[in-house]
Amino acid sequence: MLDDAKVRGALMVRDASVEFAGLKALDGVSLRLEPGEILGLIGPNGSGKTTTINAITGQVPLAGGTVRIGERIISGLSPRKIALLGVARSFQIVRLFNNMTTLENVETAALARGDSRRIARAKAEALLHDFSLERHRDDLCGTLSYGDKRRVEIARALAAEPSFLFLDEPAAGMNVAETDALLDILRALPAERGLGLLIIDHDMSLIMRLCDRLQVLSSGRTIAEGSADEVRTNRDVIEAYLGSGADD
Amino acid sequence: MDFAIQFIINVLSLGGAYALMALGLVLVYGILKLVNFAYGELIMVAGYTLHLVGGSPLPWLVMAAVAVVMAMVAGLATDYVAFRPVRAKSVTAVLITSFAFSTLLQNAALLFISPRPRSVPLPEIFSQSVMIGGMPTPMRDIITIVAAVVLLGLFAFLMQKTVLGIAMRAAATNFTMARMLGVPANLIISSAFAISGLLAGVVGILWIGRIGTVAPAIGLEPLLIAFIACVIGGMRSLQGAVLGGFILAFIDTTLNYTLSQDLLKFRDAFTFSLVILILLWRPEGLMKGPASGQRT
Numbered sequence: 001m002l003d004d005a006k007v008r009g010a011l012m013v014r015d016a017s018v019e020f021a022g023l024k025a026l027d028g029v030s031l032r033l034e035p036g037e038i039l040g041l042i043g044p045n046g047s048g049k050t051t052t053i054n055a056i057t058g059q060v061p062l063a064g065g066t067v068r069i070g071e072r073i074i075s076g077l078s079p080r081k082i083a084l085l086g087v088a089r090s091f092q093i094v095r096l097f098n099n100m101t102t103l104e105n106v107e108t109a110a111l112a113r114g115d116s117r118r119i120a121r122a123k124a125e126a127l128l129h130d131f132s133l134e135r136h137r138d139d140l141c142g143t144l145s146y147g148d149k150r151r152v153e154i155a156r157a158l159a160a161e162p163s164f165l166f167l168d169e170p171a172a173g174m175n176v177a178e179t180d181a182l183l184d185i186l187r188a189l190p191a192e193r194g195l196g197l198l199i200i201d202h203d204m205s206l207i208m209r210l211c212d213r214l215q216v217l218s219s220g221r222t223i224a225e226g227s228a229d230e231v232r233t234n235r236d237v238i239e240a241y242l243g244s245g246a247d248d
Numbered sequence: 249m250d251f252a253i254q255f256i257i258n259v260l261s262l263g264g265a266y267a268l269m270a271l272g273l274v275l276v277y278g279i280l281k282l283v284n285f286a287y288g289e290l291i292m293v294a295g296y297t298l299h300l301v302g303g304s305p306l307p308w309l310v311m312a313a314v315a316v317v318m319a320m321v322a323g324l325a326t327d328y329v330a331f332r333p334v335r336a337k338s339v340t341a342v343l344i345t346s347f348a349f350s351t352l353l354q355n356a357a358l359l360f361i362s363p364r365p366r367s368v369p370l371p372e373i374f375s376q377s378v379m380i381g382g383m384p385t386p387m388r389d390i391i392t393i394v395a396a397v398v399l400l401g402l403f404a405f406l407m408q409k410t411v412l413g414i415a416m417r418a419a420a421t422n423f424t425m426a427r428m429l430g431v432p433a434n435l436i437i438s439s440a441f442a443i444s445g446l447l448a449g450v451v452g453i454l455w456i457g458r459i460g461t462v463a464p465a466i467g468l469e470p471l472l473i474a475f476i477a478c479v480i481g482g483m484r485s486l487q488g489a490v491l492g493g494f495i496l497a498f499i500d501t502t503l504n505y506t507l508s509q510d511l512l513k514f515r516d517a518f519t520f521s522l523v524i525l526i527l528l529w530r531p532e533g534l535m536k537g538p539a540s541g542q543r544t
Binding site: 057059079084089097098104107108113156 | 414415417425426430432
């Protein structure tokens with residue numbers, strides 16, 4: 001099953017374009033994600049954040065541009081192939097296997113990569129521990145609370161031992177305590193597992209506290225890049241969020 | 249008391265056969281959200297294989313094994329011929345290709361074997377009886393119950409404890425997500441068809457064991473039974489299919505015992521009326537299964 005070993009190197013998106021029936025959802029976006037860093041992808045609704053993830057993971061085809069991991073071009077491969085090359089993601093709307101237990105959900109991701117039953121079970125148990133989900137180990141995922149479901153989804157993505165992990169609004173629907181607990185877990189991930197983490201979220205305080213670097217999209221284009229402070233004071237960003245003339 | 253034992257054995261043996269039939273159908277449906285209308289022909293293939301190897305000196309169990317293997321091969325062929333080439337394109341296309349494959353197999357049997365029923369070899373034990381609670385009970389009923397228990401047990405083990413089973417359940421809940429995690433879709437689908445063929449093959453032998461002959465249209469009734477059992481139990485749930493099979497058998501057997509000779513001709517009308525009532529009460533079937541029922 002693992003004919004492709006994971007490729008080493010940074011994830012690089014070059015001039016990616018995506019069109020939906022002639023409408024440009026992404027218009028030449030470039031992005032670089034290094035193993036071990038946390039990149040925040042922000043922007044107003046409809047700016048192309050989720051589309052960027054969909055394009056990298058192969059769920060929507062690129063109209064132009066390339067996606068590479070190190071020297072290996074991954075754009076054009078099937079979502080399954082890309083997943084096996086070490087790219088994992090979570091979804092804005094949680095997509096769990098609702099009639100399977102929490103443990104089985106996490107296990108499935110490890111099994112799909114070719115792990116044995118024993119190893120997959122051990123990995124899943126360890127992840128449930130990391131995410132404080134042990135008490136839901138044998139509960140069907142459909143019965144979990146919203147916050148728990150989101151954590152299961154992240155644990156499941158990690159069970160595949162990805163080199164790059166994309167989280168689409170991981171804290172949506174969580175209360176403050178849950179968000180803080182998640183933040184602690186996420187902050188430690190890149191160093192612990194040597195993975196590159198890309199996060200989309202509307203919660204600016206979460207993004208600002210978590211990310212090493214931010215990239216701002218608007219109407220399918222990159223309008224700013226840099227540290228939290230650089231982005232916060234950028235005129236284009238203020239304009240994109242608040243509309244032009246906001247400071248008049 | 250005697251009557252009760254007799255009744256229970258009847259329900260269990262008929263229900264076991266119905267449950268296995270329904271399971272084979274719903275297994276493929278669960279993953280692809282498509283009904284395999286060529287499912288009945290897998291039973292036909294098992295029957296004709298048994299007929300064709302009937303003249304050989306092989307022991308009966310070997311012949312039966314060959315018949316089951318041929319049903320599995322036919323199941324895999326259904327995937328490759330009727331489903332895989334058009335699967336991604338449209339539901340309607342698959343509906344038609346699976347009907348076409350069913351017709352093709354039936355007509356091949358008409359043309360190359362015979363339109364008339366052909367006998368199949370059956371071991372002595374199928375026509376023997378044992379006394380249970382003072383009533384003569386056909387051995388084939390006992391064999392059916394044992395076979396159903398063994399197969400349902402093996403099936404439950406496969407789905408709960410093996411990598412293939414977990415992957416199949418994941419694929420049945422959310423096919424797209426399973427693929428995204430790296431579950432090999434084609435392998436999972438082919439496995440589902442092969443297991444579906446295995447169940448059809450065993451049921452085929454038990455079913456034909458009741459009649460003693462095989463004819464080209466023999467698959468129609470099992471297909472209908474399986475379909476109705478799935479609808480009663482809930483199309484999205486494996487347990488539902490098994491439950492539906494036993495409920496349908498319970499209804500059929502009860503009617504067999506209670507209807508007068510004149511009314512017995514119309515048994516199916518009574519059965520279907522009850523099925524309609526069940527569906528009015530629970531339109532999605534008795535067991536709901538995973539929340540997302542759309543094709544993914």
